[in-house]
Each structure stands twice: as structure tokens, then as C-alpha cells.
Amino acid sequence: MNHQMRRAWLAIPFFIMSLLSLSAHAVMTIEISEYTASARPIAVVPFAWSQPDKPPQDIAWIVAGDLTRSGLFKPLSDADLVSRPTESAQINFRDWRLLGVENIVIGKLMPDGPGKYIVQFQLFDVFSGEQLLGYSFPAQTADLRGVAHHISDLVFEKLTGLRGAFNTRIAYITSGKGKGADHSLVVADADGYNPKVVLQSDQPLMSPSWSPDGNSLAYVSFEGRKPSVWIQDVVTGKRRKVAGHKGINGAPSWSPDGSRLALTLSKDGDPEIYVLDVNSGRLTRLTNNAGIDTEAVWAPDGQSLVFTSDRSGRPQLYRVAVTGGTAKRITFDGEYNAGASYSPDGKRLAMVNGDDGKYRIAVLDLENDLMRVLTEGSLDESPSFAPNGAMIIYASKYGRRDVLAAVSVDGAVRQRLVLQEGDVREPAWSPLGK
Amino acid sequence: MNQMLKLLLIGLFAIALGGCGEDSTRQNGDGGEVVEGAGGAGSSADGASTAGAGAGSKFSANALDDPASPLAVRVIYFAYDSDEVLPEYRPNLNTHAEFLAANPSVHVVVEGHADERGTREYNIALGERRAQAVRRLLLFQGAAFDQVEVVSYGEERAIAFGHDEDSWKLNRRAELKYEGH
Numbered sequence: 001m002n003h004q005m006r007r008a009w010l011a012i013p014f015f016i017m018s019l020l021s022l023s024a025h026a027v028m029t030i031e032i033s034e035y036t037a038s039a040r041p042i043a044v045v046p047f048a049w050s051q052p053d054k055p056p057q058d059i060a061w062i063v064a065g066d067l068t069r070s071g072l073f074k075p076l077s078d079a080d081l082v083s084r085p086t087e088s089a090q091i092n093f094r095d096w097r098l099l100g101v102e103n104i105v106i107g108k109l110m111p112d113g114p115g116k117y118i119v120q121f122q123l124f125d126v127f128s129g130e131q132l133l134g135y136s137f138p139a140q141t142a143d144l145r146g147v148a149h150h151i152s153d154l155v156f157e158k159l160t161g162l163r164g165a166f167n168t169r170i171a172y173i174t175s176g177k178g179k180g181a182d183h184s185l186v187v188a189d190a191d192g193y194n195p196k197v198v199l200q201s202d203q204p205l206m207s208p209s210w211s212p213d214g215n216s217l218a219y220v221s222f223e224g225r226k227p228s229v230w231i232q233d234v235v236t237g238k239r240r241k242v243a244g245h246k247g248i249n250g251a252p253s254w255s256p257d258g259s260r261l262a263l264t265l266s267k268d269g270d271p272e273i274y275v276l277d278v279n280s281g282r283l284t285r286l287t288n289n290a291g292i293d294t295e296a297v298w299a300p301d302g303q304s305l306v307f308t309s310d311r312s313g314r315p316q317l318y319r320v321a322v323t324g325g326t327a328k329r330i331t332f333d334g335e336y337n338a339g340a341s342y343s344p345d346g347k348r349l350a351m352v353n354g355d356d357g358k359y360r361i362a363v364l365d366l367e368n369d370l371m372r373v374l375t376e377g378s379l380d381e382s383p384s385f386a387p388n389g390a391m392i393i394y395a396s397k398y399g400r401r402d403v404l405a406a407v408s409v410d411g412a413v414r415q416r417l418v419l420q421e422g423d424v425r426e427p428a429w430s431p432l433g434k
Numbered sequence: 435m436n437q438m439l440k441l442l443l444i445g446l447f448a449i450a451l452g453g454c455g456e457d458s459t460r461q462n463g464d465g466g467e468v469v470e471g472a473g474g475a476g477s478s479a480d481g482a483s484t485a486g487a488g489a490g491s492k493f494s495a496n497a498l499d500d501p502a503s504p505l506a507v508r509v510i511y512f513a514y515d516s517d518e519v520l521p522e523y524r525p526n527l528n529t530h531a532e533f534l535a536a537n538p539s540v541h542v543v544v545e546g547h548a549d550e551r552g553t554r555e556y557n558i559a560l561g562e563r564r565a566q567a568v569r570r571l572l573l574f575q576g577a578a579f580d581q582v583e584v585v586s587y588g589e590e591r592a593i594a595f596g597h598d599e600d601s602w603k604l605n606r607r608a609e610l611k612y613e614g615h
Binding site: 177204206207222225226227247248250251264266271292294295308314315336338339352354357359378379381382397400426 | 515543550551552553554555556558559560562563584585586587588590591592595596597
């Protein structure tokens with residue numbers, strides 16, 4: 001291990017906190033495997049519901065789950081709620097102060113015609129008794145989870161000053177093992193709910209990449225027993241092939257303005273980085289090197305790309321201007337650095353760092369060149385930044401299974417997302433605002 | 435003695451690989467070239483060629499389906515992060531090259547594979563390198579350019595699923611896939 005690398009989690013006790021509960025509809029179970037001692041206590045009181053039947057969604061439970069997964073909040077458990085106010089006048093702030101709770105969320109879910117609802121919520125500062133937020137949203141049954149995530153975003157942003165990323169989605173690949181296994185490209189809510197298979201194939205699928213507007217995915221498909229790159233509209237399911245050359249067609253990555261795709265093609269002999277103009281189909285070759293060049297990702301300003309190359313022997317990350325020219329090596333810590341993902345602000349790069357036979361997720365701070373290993377698996381890969389930059393989702397192993405995991409950028413919070421059946425890999429976090 | 439055995443084998447292949455039906459004459463001719471291409475064996479070439487020319491069509495149909503044939507060896511394994519074809523696999527690949535040269539209408543897809551370590555797209559590139567290394571050997575030994583196609587599956591088509599060297603060594607491989615066999 002290189003001396004410049006520092007482990008992020010040394011001081012943090014390892015909890016296996018248990019799950020934000022299981023639901024029959026949940027395809028993924030999220031476990032908070034580690035979390036920060038400074039998480040802020042908050043009460044999220046079950047929302048009022050006046051009808052005799054069960055509420056169509058437990059809004060408070062969804063909000064509490066989102067806040068827990070952020071690692072920055074520690075919602076009181078149901079048993080610890082000293083009272084269940086649903087109106088501001090019912091809140092006894094002194095009781096909550098005694099419990100050390102800093103904030104309280106209350107709300108109501110009200111029927112508003114068949115399949116329609118009004119969701120109302122308020123956020124209070126327990127110490128001052130002041131209302132910090134108060135909103136009311138109309139919603140249909142299918143939108144209720146989205147409304148709950150939106151409430152989480154509002155609460156999170158109000159209390160932390162950071163943008164929430166709860167109302168986003170993740171794309172990932174699932175598959176069975178062995179020959180003839182099904183491979184699926186799935187899009188789910190960021191909390192693992194509402195998984196939808198957008199493509200299924202008996203041949204491998206790889207490398208999903210979100211368009212910046214969140215409407216399309218580019219990916220690699222081996223249908224026809226050859227790799228090709230496709231762009232698919234996530235809403236309509238319509239798709240088109242954008243690269244099917246001889247050899248490798250891989251590693252699609254959207255430019256920040258959504259007009260171009262970086263690709264890896266080996267049509268001219270060995271894997272090189274190309275930029276494809278999505279509308280005109282025009283291809284521009286960006287690298288020219290006898291080694292492997294692949295996995296290009298765009299800097300958020302669109303002016304340069306970072307990619308993996310083994311031109312110096314082992315794989316390392318390099319940067320090249322979008323206009324081409326000489327590539328500059330940017331990673332030096334560890335024998336293997338590949339598969340970069342840019343933070344949304346462009347200040348950090350997450351990557352797979354291989355050292356001593358362990359492959360882990362590391363983050364390189366581009367302002368001071370410090371590299372930090374964030375995970376402690378031995379086969380971690382495919383890091384993808386959350387669109388608010390707070391977390392990195394990645395692929396890991398859990399026993400013999402392929403699972404997804406997430407870690408906060410400071411390494412303090414970790415989660416595991418376990419699919420109930422089969423293996424899951426190659427997560428890609430959508431941009432903000434679906 | 436080894437050399438003799440090799441010759442004998444080459445001869446048998448040439449026999450086995452000879453063309454069928456109307457193509458047989460032409461393939462017999464090609465068979466001669468193949469054995470020359472196999473080189474190294476020196477004077478053996480003529481003998482093998484003769485054998486191939488002699489009995490060609492009789493065994494050809496079964497050449498790819500004979501489990502006892504060296505052609506039945508269609509998977510070769512690689513060291514970690516390496517695309518070097520190990521010497522132990524070269525005789526087998528030579529046989530495949532000879533077979534292809536003797537049967538110009540036959541196509542083979544060389545699939546390149548990698549173990550699960552490292553990133554998936556890099557492993558696609560690594561798998562392609564392995565498949566290309568095999569292709570180069572086949573071409574060098576007489577297969578024609580358009581007979582040998584390369585596809586890399588990287589780590590996407592593992593055949594062993596443990597997370598240790600026992601599985602990894604089986605997944606670092608190139609496979610020769612003949613259509614219908």
C-alpha cells in the first residue's frame with residue numbers, strides 16, 4: 001500500500017445496522033453497514049391518514065429511510081417516538097428536546113378523489129419551535145413514492161445545505177450465471193424500489209451510461225454475439241445502434257451537453273478512444289497508441305476526458321483534451337487504476353484501485369492530488385458518483401454474490417444493496433431530476 | 435520419437451481434414467500447403483501432405499466432432515494479465531491452423547476471455563488481446579485472414595464462479611468456436 005494513501009474509515013466502528021426493513025415489493029434490500037457517529041437525530045412521525053384501510057404508502061417511513069441512507073441523519077425508531085403529532089399545535093417541543101432530537105417532520109396524507117391524494121408536510125426546528133418548511137403536493141397513487149423522495153430532498157437540503165439526490169434512479173445489470181443465462185438492464189429508484197427491466201438478452205449487457213437529461217441510456221449489448229453500442233430512450237424503450245464496428249464497441253460515456261458519446265473501438269487494430277457525434281454519426285479518433293485505451297469519461301466542463309491506458313505497462317488514468325493531443329498521466333498511486341468516474345463538480349475522480357491483489361474504490365482529489373481508498377472489498381468496481389456528489393455507488397461481492405454498495409465520499413457511511421435473487425453489477429446513478 | 439509422433443499426428447489430421455465431396459481435390463492441394471506452413475518439421479511436410487491428399491474425404495466430415503482429435507482442444511488458458519500463448523498450446527493451435535488452411539470455407543471465431551479482476555471494459559480489451567494473439571498464430575500457420583474472427587467477452591462469460599485463482603485460471607482463456615460444432 002502506498003504511503004500516500006490513507007484509509008478513510010479507521011476510526012469508525014463497524015455496525016451491521018439492520019435494514020430499513022423488508023417489503024414484499026423491494027427487490028433490493030439496503031443495509032447500512034457503517035455510519036457516522038455525527039448523524040443528526042431527527043423524528044419523522046407517521047403521516048396522518050383518516051381512512052379505515054391501510055395508507056397507499058408509508059410516506060414517513062420512506063423519508064426516514066432516505067435520510068438514514070444519506071448517513072447524515074439518524075431518524076428515531078418507531079418505538080422511540082414519544083408522541084405522534086400530525087398538526088403543529090400537537091408538537092410538544094420540550095419532549096423532543098429532551099430526547100436530543102434536533103428536527104421533527106410531521107404530515108398528512110389525504111384522499112382527494114379516486115386514486116388521488118394531497119400530501120402535506122412540515123419540518124420544525126425543535127429548539128426554536130420554528131417551522132422551517134411547509135409544503136402540500138397533489139399526487140396520484142403511483143407518484144407517492146416520488147413525492148416522499150421529494151420531501152426527503154427538501155428536508156435534506158434545508159438542514160444540510162446540500163442538494164438531495166433521493167428522487168433519482170440507478171441503472172444496473174443483472175444476470176444469472178452460466179450459459180444461456182438471462183441478462184437484464186434494469187432501472188430502479190435510488191432506494192432500489194420500482195425496478196423496471198428496460199432490456200433483456202440472452203447475451204451479455206454492459207456499461208450503462210445515463211444521458212445528462214436522464215432520458216436515455218447508452219450501453220453495450222452482445223446480441224448477435226458481437227458487441228455493439230446502443231442508445232435507448234428510457235421512457236419509450238425505443239433504441240438505436242450507434243456503433244457496430246469490427247472488434248470492440250464499448251465503454252460509452254455521454255458528453256455533458258448530451259451531443260456526443262465517447263466510445264472505445266478497436267476497429268483500427270487496438271482499443272482507442274473515439275468521440276461520436278450522436279446526431280450526425282461522425283466519429284473522431286482521440287487517442288493513437290499501441291496499448292489499450294478505454295473507459296473514457298468526460299470532465300463536467302466538457303473540455304477534457306479521462307481514460308484508462310496501459311501505455312506505461314499497467315493500467316493507469318490519463319487525461320486528454322477533447323481536441324486531442326498528448327495525454328497526461330494523472331494516477332501514480334498503486335499498480336492498477338482504471339474505470340474513472342468524475343464527481344459532478346469535477347473536483348474528484350473515483351476509480352478502481354488495484355494494489356496487493358485487492359481491487360477497491362479510491363477517490364483522487366484533483367486539487368491536491370491526494371488519493372484515498374474508500375472501500376475494503378477485494379473485488380470492488382464500477383464506481384458511479386451520486387448526482388449531488390455525496391455518495392459513490394459501486395459493485396462489490398458479498399459472499400459469492402455480486403451486490404451493489406455505496407460509500408460516502410469521506411468513507412464514513414457505507415451501505416450494501418442486496419438483490420433478492422441473482423447478481424447485480426455496473427450501477428450508474430442518474431442525473432438529478434429524472 | 436516425439437517428432438515422429440508429431441508427423442504422424444499431422445498426417446492424420448491432414449487425412450481427417452481433407453475436404454468432402456466436390457471440394458476434395460482443391461483441399462488436397464491446400465493440405466500440402468498447410469503442412470509446409472507447419473514448418474519446423476522439415477522433410478515431414480511431404481509425407482504429411484501425401485497422406486492428406488491420399489485419404490482426405492473419407493474422414494473429413496468428422497474431423498471437428500472427433501473427441502480424440504487435437505482439434506477437440508479448443509480452449510487455451512493464459513497467465514494473469516498476459517496475452518502470451520503458452521508453448522504447450524502451440525501444437526494444438528498449429529493443428530487448427532492446418533485444418534483451416536485445408537478447409538478454406540470453414541470459419542472460426544476466437545473468443546477472448548478474462549478473469550473478474552479489474553474493470554469490465556479493461557477486461558474486454560485484455561480478452562481481445564488474447565484472442566488476437568491466437569488469431570495471429572493461426573494466420574501465421576496458414577489460416578486465411580477472413581477465416582478467423584475475434585470477439586472479446588472480457589469477464590462477461592465466466593465458466594467458473596469462485597472468487598479465487600482456481601476459478602480465475604479457468605476464466606483467463608481463449609476459445610475457438612466453429613459454427614455448428
